[in-house]
Amino acid sequence: MANLTIKLVKSLSGRLDKQVATANSLGLRKIGDVTVQPDNDQTRGKIAKIGYLLQVTEGGNK
16 A cells, blocks of 8 residues: 655644644644655545645655
8 A cells, every 4th residue: 555755844833723633643743743654535634634734745664
């Protein structure tokens, strides 16, 4: 299965609680954090909600 490499590039301070919770569920806590997640509907949905805070690239090793 394919993976997505997700990096938090904008701050979570001042964001809505739901947006912060979504970032935390992806394993992103502070600017510069990087995580590798499976490329599935759940992950794509989370990215859609807070995509403007993220840098997403396809691929990555888990």
